[in-house]
Amino acid sequence: MAQNIMLYWTSGSPPCWRVMIALEEKLLQGYKQKHLSFEKNEHKCEEVKALNPRGQVPTFKHGDIVVNESFAACLYLESTFKSQGTRLIPDDPAEQALVYQRIFETENLQQKLSYVAFYEWYVPEGERLESALKRNKENLITELKLWEGYLEKMGKGSYLAGKNFTMADVVCFPVIAYLPYLHCPKERCPRLMEYYEMVKDRPSIKASWPPHWLEKPEGQDTLKNL
Template sequence: MLTVHGRTNSVNVRKLLWLLDELGTPYDQRDAGMEHGVVNTPAYRAMNPNGRIPTISDGDMVLWESNSCLRYLVMKAGERGTALYPADPAARASVDRWLDWQLSTLGPAEKMMFWGVIRTPPDQRDMAAVAKSVTESGACWSIIDDRLSDGRTHIEGEALTLADIALGAYASRWFGVPVGGKIALPHFERWFHTISARPAYARWLGGILT
């Protein structure tokens, strides 16, 4: 049985759970990280020396880095995963570009917006750092807004791909963190409305941020 190790309020765990529901792949989820501990045990570190979540195990196969896990899960699903991660080199590379961009550019830009508000008590918040993160996140999301300005329903066209899942999980934080200073991004909002209506999104990302 495929196992996803990681607490369900983690954005990077949520990506995987959203995808697994889209694929209809059975899995077992085990809490790990933050208040659940586990990540510093020798057994967990043997799977993931970073002590981070998510980690997946599938028989003898163990993998970490959420976007690598997304790719593995669609490839393992065979036909069911093809539309989400197309085989054509140009189409696949285009999806991969957004996964890499989420990890390298969007994630660092938006981290303080989320952590500085949702996971920091009000009297300890550095609102200047949060405001900077809101500005930098808005600059990132405006790239997505431009991408969607031709009326396409999804990042890569008319069908859901891993790009929508990796970016959609983070978009839940842009729309869900109650902080001012966010720029209006109408195409991005329209896309978010579409993807957040999916039952698998609603199940894992539709609740309040914690």
């Protein structure tokens, strides 16, 4: 079954990583894959663009079905393989609503984190402003406080949408993992760090851990002054 699946991905990309976690959780090991170099611009190759005109990763194909956006690919996997592996979307309407809420809130966290962590990559040297970086940091701090509050309200040992590991964790963990990787102070987000420590050794996450993080466990210190 997994042999009908093809995934093009790059190491350390949260969108790619979440699809890989979903594949592991749905017991779809052994799928076909191609690890591309972002630095070498390999994601813009014709092989990828034939399936994904944007030339982006993840590019995901199951049989003749192509799903390229990472949230969509994860939800597709849960829908298609609902009875297999971990149940990632609960049936209870209230629980389901919270999972969907956290899934799509992840985009806010990822964007605000990226604007700080990769500011120098996004903005050319001559256009960088200290005031803009300060504002970006304030926005990220506000966002982190929001997620801290979510975990505080649910209690110690909770996942992002309750007591069970769900699609919310699949899509958001790769973003949260960047906090310790880029040296965010633990005191800035203690509950998120507790969550990170609880989840990081889950088999699906260990199996899909970014290869270059294994070689170099610590990234740049772009979040150290948050």
